[in-house]
Amino acid sequence: MVSEKMHGAGDRPDWIQRLIAYCARNWLLTLIVVAAATAWGWRSLDGAPLDAIPDLSPVQVIVFTDWPGRSPDLVEDQITYPLVTSMLAAPNVESVRGQSFMGLSFVYVVFEGGTDIYWARSRVLEYLNSASKDLPEGVNPTLGPDATGVGWVYQYALKDTSGNQNLAELRSIQDFNIRYALEAVDGVAEVASVGGYEKEYQVNVDPNKLASQGFSLDQVIEAVRESNNDVGGRVLEVSGHEHFIRGRGYVKSVDDLKHVVLGTGPGGTPVTLDQVADIHLGPAMRRGQADLNGDGLTVGGTVVMRYGENALDVIDRVKQRLDEVRASLPEGVEIVPVYDRSSLIERAIDTLKRILTEEMLIVSVVLLVFLLHLRSALVAVITLPIAVLLAFIPMYYQGLTANIMSLGGIAVAIGAMVDAAIVIIDNIHKRLAAWQSGEAPPEELAKSRTAVIIEGMQEVGPSIFFSLLIIAVSFLPVFALEGSEGRLFKPLAYTKTYSMFFAALLSVTLVPALAVLLIRGKIRGDKSRLNRGLQRAYMPVVRAAVHARWLVIGLAAAALVATVPVYQQLGSEFMPPLNEGSILYMPTALPGMSIEQANQTIQTMDRRLKEFPEVKRVFGKVGRASTATDPAPLNMFEINIMLEPKDRWREGMTWDKLIQEMDQAMDFAGMPNIWWMPIQTRTEMLATGIRSSLGIKVLGPDLKKIESTGIAIEQALQEDPRTAQYTRSAFAERTTGGYFLDFIVDRAAAARYGLNVGDVQDVIVAAMGGRAVSQTVEGRERYDILVRYARGFRDDIQSLKRTLVTTADGAQIPISQVADIEFTTGPPSIRDENGQLAGYVNVDVKSEIGIVDYVAKAKQVVADQVDIPPGYRLEWAGKFKYYQRAAARLQILVPLTIGLIFFMLFMHRGSLVETAIIMLSLPFSLVGSIWLLWALGYKLSVAVAVGIIAVSGLAVELGLLMMVYLDLSWLRYRNEGLIHSHTDLIAAIEVGATHRIRPMLMTGLALFMGLIPIMLSHGSGAEMMKRIAAPMLGGVASALVMVLIVFPVIFSFWRGRGLSREADTESGTTRPGGHRDA
The missing domain is CATH 1.20.1640.10 (Multidrug efflux transporter AcrB transmembrane domain)
Structure with a gap:
């Protein structure tokens, strides 16, 4: 919208008047330039990456470390804590979070907004190199994929309808066929596998037989290693041909392992491995499992997109590759999609396309009705699609994706984009009507029609520039947003500003050219x-x-x-939920759940959810997938519920009502429900560690006090009437709820046998947990060879006490003579926030109340009912924090912006x-x-x-x-x-x-x-x-x-x-x- 300024021409920017006159008189050149720019805009639109929403996740680098068999506290003390403290000093680092599990360490290094992801990865590698001296020998941290929190763009499950493939074979198909085929697709950073059984050659040693033959477990390990190798002997020339010499010794089967010779026994006869051990193919230790529709365990895969890629193009390429791979699969094996981001992207883009089209049509009708002059209306209408296309040029080169927010910026600007053309055309009509009726001053009547049109445009044209400034300045607070809220709304601010800029530019370039060409005939003006x-x-x-x-x-x-x-x-919330067409259901059990119990539970959950007529498919995952982007423990369930299109839902069914019915149906004792969306969940989990709409972090020096404080907060929120009615679930992590069997080495007793603590611990690692001593090479496939005691010698306390330890003089003694064995409890996982121990309380809030209002009530409840020990503090995290940060920033910037607009108006009006x-x-x-x-x-x-x-x-x-x-x-x-x-x-x-x-x-x-x-x-x-x-x-x-x-x-x-x-x-x-x- 523009204004007429009542000052003289001398006050107006002459360059705008000259531009209007030039474009009107050189209309052909103007049309050619605009047409070329429009073609450029079309090409930019065609090449613009597509996604559902902007990537809200911060710039983050994941450091993943695998240290098999070690307890969470050991992983925390020797790996996670040293890495977290070393990364805190890296440049541009905003925060560092760590999480330690059994045998696994995750460190999340979050950088300041705007940091280049590959620069950040380089800095992390530098600090990893300096921190490596503080890590245990043989531990090699690796960087996670160069992906973001919303990188999980496609998930699928393998389904065998023939019954000929077991879970181990399905996992091998996924790991060595489908995974590599998809990782070769451009734009794919990683393909993570979950579920099934990873095959493993298991050498289960009988310690009694081993002792009777006079061998130790270390000798078994060494023999297996030396019996699984290929060597080369350079070349040999025979009959004019060069022959490469190879010594073939790779293990190919269980029989090959059975014939591994340990040495000679007491009678001088060779002793083979099968004489002291049971050897077979079995499943490796499982820390994750998957189920499809409650029909039984299955194998799944997750495609992780590389940072900065076009999500829709990557998914399309993945689907094409899967079509190619299907032909190579065994008969009866199907690839079933269980999560497809492209459907969300296409629905979101289609929604915005429809809105833009309808807006253009409605605005065009408004102009035509009021102007009652078709050609004049066309002058304004033509500028709309051209300005929209031109807005994609800076979008493309800025790297903005075409998503809900960026296209939404154009949508909310459509009505304002024609304001400049409206005032210009109205003024032209006014001048032409007076000129045609003879009511204009004599000097005006002597001018040509083109001159009258040009002067009519020049009279109001300069104010267009001022109008653009007003609109741009009013949006300054949005440009100043930071963090997730900035990443969400800045694309909208950019595209709205681009659209208004090009609309204003076209009003002083294209509109003059079209006005001279099209505004002809009798103009009624005010009459x-x-x-x-x-x-x-x-x-x-x-x-x-x-x-x-x-x-x-x-x-x-x-x-x-x-x-x-x-x-x-009015209540308060950060942003309304984005209906992704899928629901992510995430209940959490208490620590200590076995893998078999988890399997039964997830199948029951999937079956119940599949019974809802609104549900198309259910894919459940318990534990973690084989990727650094999934830090889920074994007691954490993630069930992706793919919904039917809305027109197939029961009459009267709404999103909130469906969640309510599902929540009532999924009533599992000790497992609070959390209902969210896939993209939002991934973003929050990797950015803050929180997997619900609200999280309360308890930070302090002692895990027991952290747990007790978290439980007190959980109970207060669920029981206090101020918050109970709005709390769907609250769950405090049990930071000390894991179950452990400790071997406590008696140093004095061990010394009497010439043993150090490490000698005893090596036996604990190898005999009980097992040690992957080698790896078979079977074509493209690779499988570990695990050596450990047979189950009968490690499944009860008495058997464990008889575990043999080789002394310094070669004798073998029961481990109970040098160590005490006892059952204890301890941390199943440990969280680390910038070097401090932490525990989380995840709270799922009902939609009846805004998250900001809930937090205000919850803070009061916690202050009244929970005693926070000295040295401990609470940190409230989640979406409300983004709202508070944005509100605090806007409270400063909006008044400043209003003051700036006031000043601009004063300078304009005087x-x-x-x-x-x-x-x-x-x-x-x-x-x-x-x-x-x-x-x-x-x-x-x-x-x-x-x-x-x-x-x-x-x-x-x-x-x-x-x-x-x-x-x-x-x-x-x-x-x-x-x-x-x-x-x-x-x-x-x-x-x-x-x-x-x-x-x-x-x-x-x-x-x-x-x-x-x-x-x-x-x-x-x-x-x-x-x-x-x-x-x-x-x-x-x-x-x-x-x-x-x-x-x-x-x-x-x-x-x-x-x-x-x-x-x-x-x-x-x-x-x-x-x-x-x-």
Whole structure:
């Protein structure tokens, strides 16, 4: 929207006037340049990467370390803690989190926003190199894939319908066929496997037989290693041919291992491995399992996309490769997709495409109805799609993906994009109508049609530049957002600004060229039937408002006051949930659950969920997949529920109702339910470690106190009436709830046998846990060879006490002579936050309350009921933290931005009073925004704040436009000496307001109607866009009412100072130019 400035031409930017004249006179060159730019924009659109939402995850590098068999506290002390403390000193590091499991260490190094991911990975490698001296021998940390928290773009399961493939064979197909085929696809960082059985050659030694033959476990290990190898002997020339010499010795089967010779026995005969051990193929230790639809355990795969790739293209390439791989699979083996991000992306993009198309059509109809001149309407309409295409050029080179937010920025700008063209065309019509009717000044009548059109555009063209500044400045607070909220809303701010910039640029380049070409024929201007009807309808409204001005002011003030309690009733949330078309159900059991119990539980859960008619497919995972991006313990379940399209749901079924029914059906003792979305969950889990909408971190020096404090918080939130009604579940991690069997070495006793602690511990590692001593090479496949005691010698306490230890002189003694054995409890996993021990309380909050409001209640409950020990502290984490950070930043930036807009208006208008009046449109736009939010049941959120910020610039523009029209009319009356009383002033106000009702309504309705398709949309991303559009829709409506009714009243107060109440003429007030008002 633009404004006419009442100053002289000398005050206007000459370069804009010259540009308008040049483009109008050189229309062919202008059209060629615009066409070339449009083609560039189309190419940028075609090459723009597509995704559902912006990547909200921070710049993060994962350090993964595998140290098999070691307890979590040992992993924490010797690996995780040294790595966390060393990474804290790396440049640009924001925070470092660590997590230690049995045999596994995860360290998450989070960098400041804007850090290049590969620069960050290089820095981590540097600090890993310096930290390696503090790590145990043989431990080699590795970096996780160069992917982000939303890198899990595709998941599939293997299903055998023939019954010929067992879980071990399915896992081998996944690991050595499908996985490598997919990892070769461009854009794939990693393919993670989960479920099934990893094959393993297991040498289960009988210690009694071994002792009777006079051998030790170390000798068995060494013999297996030496019996699994190929060697080379250079070359041999035979009959003119060069023959490579090879010594073939790889183990190919169980029989090969059975014939491994340990040495000679007491009788001098060779002793083979099968004489002292049971050798067979078996499953490796499992820390994760998968199920499909509750029909039985299966094998799954997860495709992790590389950082910065086009998600839709990567998924399409993965699907093409899977089609190729299917032909090589054994008969009956099927690949079943269980999560496909591309469907979400396509639904979201289709929703925005439909909205954009509908908006363009509606705005076009509005223009055509008001202008009643097809070719003139085309001038404005043509600029819309061209400006949209041009906006994709900077998007493409900036690396922005086309997603809900970036396309949403264009969608909310559509109505405003034609404002400049509207005012230009309206002014052209006004000048041409006067020129055609002969009412223009003599010097004007002597000019050509083209000259009149050019001057009509030059008269208002410079103000377009100022309007662009107002809109851009009003969005400065959005550009200043940081963290997840910045990554979410900055794309919208960029694309809205780009769209407005190119729309304004086209209004002074393409519009002049098209205007000269298309605006021909009879122009009715203000004399059209529609315009006269609008003036007749609006005139008594203005007259009544000005005559009853104190009543109008009172009603306006009452509307402002009445809005305050409505505002206070609105809840608060970070952002509305994005309907991804899938649900992620994540219950958590207490530590200590066995893999068999976990298998039974997940199959039961999947079967129950599959019974819902809205559910298409269920893929359950317990524990972790083989990737550094999945730090899930064995007691954590993740069930991906793929839903049917909404039109197949039961009548009356909603998202919240479905979650409620599922929550009631999934009632497992000791396993609180958490319901979320796949993308949101992955983002939060990797960014903060929290896997629910709210997390409370308890930090301190002792895990036992951390656990007790967390349990107290859990109970308080579930039992206190202030929070219980809003808490779906609360679960404090049991940081000391793991079960352990400790071998405590008696150093004095061990010394009597010539043993060190390490000698005894080596036996514990090898005999009980087993040691992968070698690896078979079977074509492309690789399988470990594990040596350990047979199950009968390690499945009860008495058998373990008889475990043999070889002394310094070669004798073998029971381990019970040098170590005590006892059952204890300890940490099943350990969390580390910037070097401090931590425990999490995960809270799933019902949708009836905003997360910010819930946190306020929860903090009060915790303060009243939970005693935090000295030296311990709480850190509240989750989405509400993003809201608080954004709110705190906006509380500073929004007033500064309003001040900057005020200053710009003052510099433009030159009057403090006039600027203050124009700024009144801001609070009145809030009236409509807040009431509409309340009526729709929307909570305050960052999305709503963005909508309010967006409408602020539009409201100021509406106020500015009305003020200009009123001021111009008042100046004309004053300069002709026609204002002597309030009656004369009222006449001037009526003329100024009513004669420009068409451009005012045209711009207002273009803004208002352009937002209607967003509010009526249903689909992926629609809820997010509605939160942005709703305050804009309500704000434009209330601001338009305010400037059309209240502004004339305020203007009468301002300009009426010192005037008498009676008119100086008997029959009416004369208008400028000799016309008289009745």
